[in-house]
Amino acid sequence: KFGVSPQLIPDLLALVGDAADGYPGIPGIGAQTAAQLLNRYGQIENFPSTILGEQGDLALLFKKLATLRTNAPLFKKVETLRWRGATPAFAAWADRMEAPRLLERCEKAAGR
Template sequence: IENFPSNVLAEQRDLALLFKKLATLRIDAPLFKKIETLRWRGATPAFAAWADRMEAPRLLERCEKAAGAMTKK
């Protein structure tokens, strides 16, 4: 993308570079130390606030239902 002629991408060059960055797998990103840190523990208060701002109460309800199903196992 960086070497494409300027007329190929024109005004979309910045967007193309962004998509390239998003699609690139990073090997220098920090990783978790314990697998347990990946376990989903349900919706956080921040998620609840976000769902409220997005006017998506059903999304929060679905998360709470999923969290409840996980604790029954």
């Protein structure tokens, strides 16, 4: 569909951007050009420095943003996901924002 192998999708998204995730990609590189470059050189790290120039570091940052991480620590029990209401820090923030109703609604949602 994208014209590159699946493992190069983060590289492709880094080059063309991803509006849903909020990064613009590299100016002047569209989907076709990105696919051609990736099929020729492989991942962004293999590109000759003349291709991306000063945008190389930005492309690598965008690649990090586009890479799905599968090694994030997970919870052990589903129960740990249950929301237990506003924290003291949230209560203090709501007070500073003069939003007592927001705190009340949070407490009500937590069943307090």
